[in-house]
Amino acid sequence: MKKIFIIIMLILVIPALGYAAKTLTAQSPDGKIIVEVRVDKDIRYTLTHGGDVLLERSPLSLTLASGEVWGKDARISGSKVTPHSGVISSPFGISETVKDEYNELTIRFRGDWGLTFRVYNEGMAYRFFSSRKEALQIQAEEAGFSFPADFGTYTAYVRNNSNGEKESFEKQFRNSFENTYEQVKLSQLDAGRLIFLPLLVEAPNGKKICITEADLEAYPGLYLNKGDGYSLKSVFAGYPKTTEQGGHNRLQQLVRERENYIAEVKGARTFPWRIAIVSAEDKELAVSDMSYKLASPSRVDDISWIKPGKVAWDWWNDWNIYGVDFESGVNTETYKYYIDFAYRNGIEYVILDEGWAVNLQADLFQVVPSIDLPEIIRYGNERNVGIILWAGYWAFDRDMERVCKHYADLGVKGFKVDFMDRDDQQMVDFIHRASQTAAKHRLLLDFHGMYKPAGLQRTYPNVLNFEGVHGLEQLKWSPESVDMVTYDVTIPFIRMVAGPMDYTQGAMRNASRGNYRPINTEPMSQGTRSRQLALYVVFDSPLNMLCDSPTNYMKELESLEFIAQIPTVWDESVALNGEVAKYVTLARRKGNDWYIGGITGWDERDMSIDLSFLPQGEYRMTLFRDGANAHRKGSDYKREVRNVTSGDNLSVHLAPGGGFAVKLEKIQ
Template identity: 55%
Template sequence: MKLFLKKWMLLLLVGIPSCIYAQTKYKVTSPSGKLRLEVATGNEITYSVIHEEDTMIAPSPISMTLTDGTVFGRFPRLKKKRSRSVNQTINPPVYKKSVIADCYNELTLEFKEDYKVVFRAYDEGVAYRFVSSRKAPFWVKDEQAVFNLPDNPDIFAATPKGRQIDGKENQYHSSFQNTYRHVPLSEWDKSRLAFLPVLFAKKGKERKKVCITEADLLNYPGMFLKADDEDKGLYGHFAAYPKEVAVEVRGLKEVVKSREPYIAKSEGCTAFPWRVIIVSEKDADLLCSDLVYKLAAPAEGDYSWVKPGKVAWDWWNDWNISGVDFRAGINTDTYKYYIDFASRFGIEYVILDEGWAVAGPADLFQVVPEIDLEELVRYAEARHVGLILWAGFRAFDKDMERVCKHYAEMGIKGFKIDFMDRDDQYMIDFNRRCAETGARYKLLIDLHGTSKPTGLQRTYPNAVNFEGVHGLEEMKWAQPGTDQVTYDVTMPFIRMVAGPVDYTQGAMVNMNRENFRAIYSEPMSQGTRCRQLAAYVIFDSPLNMLCDSPSNYMREAECTRFIAGIPTTWQETLPLDGKVGEYIVMARRQGDAWYVAGLTDWTARDIEVDLSFVEGENIRVELFEDGANADRVGRDYRRRVFSLSSGRKQKIHLAPGGGFIMKVSVGGQADGGR
């Protein structure tokens, strides 16, 4: 009997771990049933993503480690499970469409260790987030975010151009501006970080895509991705919280000299960022994803005062105006010229970029003596033009409240904020505080020099633009071999999935591949003139720059008038066709007018645009297309105005590096064209 009891007790003890930590499986399916998220809990929490019968993300562990040794996700003990389905609409005040269908199924697993994990499945992707229910503050040491990718997919990713600090490259310090590398995952450099979003192409005939990014990032470091040693996938990597900070570059920039042994401080009850996995069957589906916006916290209060629009910009063209009787530069006369130009063409804003405030002290109340700012505000208001001021991060952070109050009372309409150049928790929270403070004083906020958006534009609709893009400014100093044309037909499928871009297009000096040169003071673009026009439709940007000199624009008045008339927000957006790294065709509607545009890489293309989505008769088309010699002379274009019957298809030729744009109006009459 004693021997039997001993054997029974031994079996019981051996069986305890497998009994307590036995794996339990859960499933969340998208509304259409095509996409499902499978979750398993046992000794750890894992998830996988399956589209139809294709495994897009293989089982991958997730967890969050706190500095007190607690690990959310290790040996989890389930307390409660809840499921729900949501079918609603969102009506954004500033966006690429006026109505967003928000439909998903959700699973929440609440655990006894004072946290829960929320999983959502949409037809376009899935997401998960940790939520703490702890009452006391705590620090997050690290987060485990793993994305195991089967079959060695191709990766499209960009790495930080890290700043040199103490003689070494520091990848945590960058402007988040680089072109994409396209290689099999196994060939990715394991020493390099990749900043989000990152795109993967699954092996096979259909070439389904997976885009990884994050949403609702308000007070937590941004996530980078690194390749694991076994080429199974990538895992999240985070900058630790800054400890020792030094000031550089005319008092405008900061560098972190040392960091804390944790990545984030938490107030206790905290919802952490969503980890977002977007799945597309066709490349063009990525051009119109709303998932990041849908996952962000909604705005509170009235934002009807937010007025997006076009901006005449000074810095890219180096204040180079001609045919005037004063010395052009950072002075009152020059900015009156910019204001007159904006007023003439109905451009809503003029920006005063770096140089209007005294360099060095990082004090935005010290205006250079060459500028009479109050006079410029008065002059602009009389001509129905608003002024926006540039600000370096440090100067704005020093006295944010007083700066916003002072300049809002003066009549300034917004701030373009620059040189953040990192995305640790402090800097992400700075972006949020900029938007929040700006909103109190009804100021537009353009977050230049920062990382990709994660939905801040939904939480604070006055935060209209974000850089984190290899924009046209790079052409001022581009190294030989820089291929902006291929980037332009790659970025919208990746970076633009996260939200709007501060790309700053509109060059009037346009060169083919052989003739392009990087010139700082008189810059040019790669590709054709019509490519620059098309970018105003292809790229999302509620506050959209005209980067070139007013003198150049006035010499090219036909193009300028057309650019000035293109909306910057839309009621509908349709991705018509596209292939990552090759070409894009999109349509957007505002009111009764559709704008349809396309871009190609360095390959000439003949495309056929199906306009059957345009309802009505007597369709008037105003088309800007590459000229017969645009492959040799990039500025060569042809404008045509003609009528179409409903349902007609239009054939268009795109030169190498070319593009096209058309305005399609219902009920108009053709009036000719060159």
């Protein structure tokens, strides 16, 4: 009888032990960040930095269409913590190498799935993985971020295009991922609006938390939405069930109906990383590389053909050249003029933006009669200027292999693909297919109309740039109430954390406060001329546009010379100072030369830049700073040339909306 009692007790107790709560811990290599993962009836994690609780009991789970929930009553089958220290090559980024150092907590659960947490000195990331071989439908993912108090945020909502009426999430899933930031408390977030990533949260003691994702593949992108209390919850677009051609010039596929699941996945795989980047000082965010190092390694074996550079761009300035004996527009003569301009100034590429292909056909083999494309390509090749073609996404997708082969054989160097305007799994799959196919044919890509980067530029280095930014194009039509000056000193700490930005700077018409107005055919920037030059240093942009008219640049030779010779990828980057939405200064090195770019918001500012970051020696400094009247006339600037050493301090006054740009050439 006693033996029977013991057996019955064991039958009751042993399963209960499998459900016993367990807490697992990992910390950053420097010990400042600690992540605690508690596995109980559900799975939640807590993130602390230097004793400050930044995230508390944040939930995570994955629900399959079968009803199985990874994260509910989960039973651990094994766990381990593994340190890692290495270096990643970054040939087309803000530094030539990336230090990759973290402690990794791997938790395996019964049922052939698990979780991986990585804890870096600069933040943490986690993701699910599956060891199952069969195909799975993912119905939902819970990625919650719970905060201990009513922290402030810098939030970019999906833009509301319905004249003030509330839009359903389904309507919001179609968007261009462009908006300015609102400073709002967690409790004040609008529960009816989706938030696109990255999102910045203000924590105690001046710390910040930047939330984003990386290694997004065969899965929809992550949105956030107001949760209960002081929390954020995840939202994902359902998998498209039916689509139809439409949208901008019939160049898109519009989703008309969605499935009741978010993703279909095949075989053993990992899922995207959910990232919380932590900064003790704002400036650290401006040189963050976590999104890059969490991405999958390069799938392009030979990258010797990939050439970053600058692009003479036609669309922003509305093909508005003058002083010529032909009518400018989308025609061969205009593009030869652009090529001649690029050739004389060492600019690597000219883009043919929307208009070169017959409108409303979504067919990239129908070229308008005014364009002799083979002649333009030949003319560019003679002058070592590459041609990049704009393409609406559906026109590119519907015959991708033939389009890439045909235009690569003609000598085109790449495509600017536009108007994707969604990030469901179908669209994410397109982005990866396009990247792979373009790489096969040695074509560069610039993804416009695109969600934020998620490390794709590491996996496919031929992808040099991404939009997903409220760039200078907005000032062709936006009223003065759209504050680009404040936006410019905000995005280095948020959007740029995710990766490169096709912001398209370089305006030569510059408006001081109160003087800006939208003029589509002759657009201007908000802020000063020196600010526009500084943006070429401050913003990460390996394929970087010269947005203004070649004719305008040729009237501004000092500014043109500085822009034309500036690198677009870097060997080293240093954040010198910065405060979100107020100011930022970055220094970047290429070879032995250094560049410094600094910008301010609408508050004028005196800066003293300590040059001790420079290697010892003497440098020839070329400085562009705001002129004495830049507060009244934005194009007023002063150029100075003198010698400095690493022991000097550089003092410079920034006008409201101003900036400064420096080149330092090593003398000895």
